Amino acid sequence: MNRFDNTIELRRPDSLKWSGADVLFKGEDLLPLWVADMDFEPPAPVLEALHRRVDAGLFTYAVIPPSLLEAVAAWLDNRLKWRVEPRDLLYASGVVTLLKAAVRAYSQPGDSIVVQPPVYGPFAEAVTGQGRELVLNPLKIEQGQYRMDLDDLEAKLKLTGAKLLLLCSPHNPAGRVWSAEELSGLAELCRIYGVTVASDEIHADLILKGVHTPFASLPGMAERTATFIAPSKTFNLAGLHTSFAVVPDEGLKKALIDALGHQDPNPLSLAAAEAAYREGEEWLEACLAYLRANAAFAAGYLAERLPEAIVYVPEATYLLWVDLRPLGLSQADIGRLLVQEARVAVSGGSAFVSEGEGRVRINLATRRALLEEGLSRIAKALGAVRTNGEHPAQQ
Numbered sequence: 001m002n003r004f005d006n007t008i009e010l011r012r013p014d015s016l017k018w019s020g021a022d023v024l025f026k027g028e029d030l031l032p033l034w035v036a037d038m039d040f041e042p043p044a045p046v047l048e049a050l051h052r053r054v055d056a057g058l059f060t061y062a063v064i065p066p067s068l069l070e071a072v073a074a075w076l077d078n079r080l081k082w083r084v085e086p087r088d089l090l091y092a093s094g095v096v097t098l099l100k101a102a103v104r105a106y107s108q109p110g111d112s113i114v115v116q117p118p119v120y121g122p123f124a125e126a127v128t129g130q131g132r133e134l135v136l137n138p139l140k141i142e143q144g145q146y147r148m149d150l151d152d153l154e155a156k157l158k159l160t161g162a163k164l165l166l167l168c169s170p171h172n173p174a175g176r177v178w179s180a181e182e183l184s185g186l187a188e189l190c191r192i193y194g195v196t197v198a199s200d201e202i203h204a205d206l207i208l209k210g211v212h213t214p215f216a217s218l219p220g221m222a223e224r225t226a227t228f229i230a231p232s233k234t235f236n237l238a239g240l241h242t243s244f245a246v247v248p249d250e251g252l253k254k255a256l257i258d259a260l261g262h263q264d265p266n267p268l269s270l271a272a273a274e275a276a277y278r279e280g281e282e283w284l285e286a287c288l289a290y291l292r293a294n295a296a297f298a299a300g301y302l303a304e305r306l307p308e309a310i311v312y313v314p315e316a317t318y319l320l321w322v323d324l325r326p327l328g329l330s331q332a333d334i335g336r337l338l339v340q341e342a343r344v345a346v347s348g349g350s351a352f353v354s355e356g357e358g359r360v361r362i363n364l365a366t367r368r369a370l371l372e373e374g375l376s377r378i379a380k381a382l383g384a385v386r387t388n389g390e391h392p393a394q395q
């Protein structure tokens with residue numbers, strides 16, 4: 001049996017994904033394919049490190065051990081061919097915390113900040129929730145693929161004078177690994193218009209196809225970029241709350257430290273993170289192989305059973321973005337059919353700032369049998385509307 005076809009008990013009372021779904025989606029016994037957590041057991045060396053730490057019986061206040069920062073730097077060098085100095089790494093409890101701190105550090109209330117929707121919802125909250133103006137540079141679709149719209153970005157930078165951009169690379173939910181051409185075009189605009197970039201690269205280890213280029217590794221970009229990474233998505237440790245900012249520029253680093261305030265690390269999460277970065281690679285490669293197969297399976301399944309759906313097969317992340325608009329259903333109808341008929345919880349497109357209406361994001365990081373069950377229920381519930389020839393709004 002493939003280790004990712006595990007049968008671990010997932011519906012625990014404190015699991016947001018499994019037990020939180022019924023409350024949040026107002027359903028009953030929903031099959032959860034929403035929030036970006038995996039249903040897989042983390043790498044064995046991580047579990048062993050946690051056991052050792054628990055056996056030591058010491059849970060005092062913690063500091064970040066130099067060995068952890070060295071492990072992170074070695075991982076980035078080894079996996080992404082990106083050389084960073086351990087002294088340029090800052091610990092924070094999470095990437096959303098870092099995004100919010102970056103907004104405070106690199107802008108003033110009332111300033112304009114660019115995001116590229118459809119994009120992970122907290123990007124917008126970090127901007128508008130802290131009294132800044134949101135500037136939308138929507139992705140465009142070319143030959144069935146989401147791409148950056150650099151012409152629109154240049155126009156918006158000129159128009160609004162925005163000096164900060166929140167980049168999502170690889171992109172959630174579009175699943176893009178940005179091409180060298182897109183990234184160098186973006187870098188050029190940042191140089192011309194004096195833009196600082198807060199680059200959320202939390203999905204950088206989850207590459208299914210292609211090569212991820214850290215934005216800060218482009219010529220001249222280290223001086224204007226704060227990059228955010230984490231072991232949380234990579235090794236399925238989100239609940240342990242560990243992330244890092246990579247900030248080589250002294251000015252940007254100081255501003256981020258000031259904005260971030262004190263971050264109190266948890267010794268268990270530090271032990272897990274170090275074990276993951278030192279010994280998790282074999283697990284990650286096996287996990288990526290499983291995710292690639294799940295993505296191909298899901299795309300094939302939907303093409304056959306729900307052919308109207310437009311599926312964006314991800315190049316990175318374990319999230320499948322699906323456009324259901326050809327079915328002619330409203331967002332509310334889609335939500336109702338998926339929760340009440342299909343009894344699945346998927347992320348609704350409207351949670352992705354803009355350009356998400358009529359679309360859903362399906363989490364592929366579960367065992368194949370559950371993924372198939374979820375897709376089969378989705379295809380049945382939505383396909384029934386088509387075969388009845390009825391539009392639910394008219395029922």
Ligand SMILES: Cc1ncc(COP(=O)(O)O)c(C=O)c1O
Pocket residue numbers: 036093094095096097120168172200202203230232238242243
């Ligand atoms: C792009 C992106 N950034 C940040 C996060 C959350 O990061 P954290 O849990 O470290 O705050 C997610 C989670 O799905 C994400 O997809």
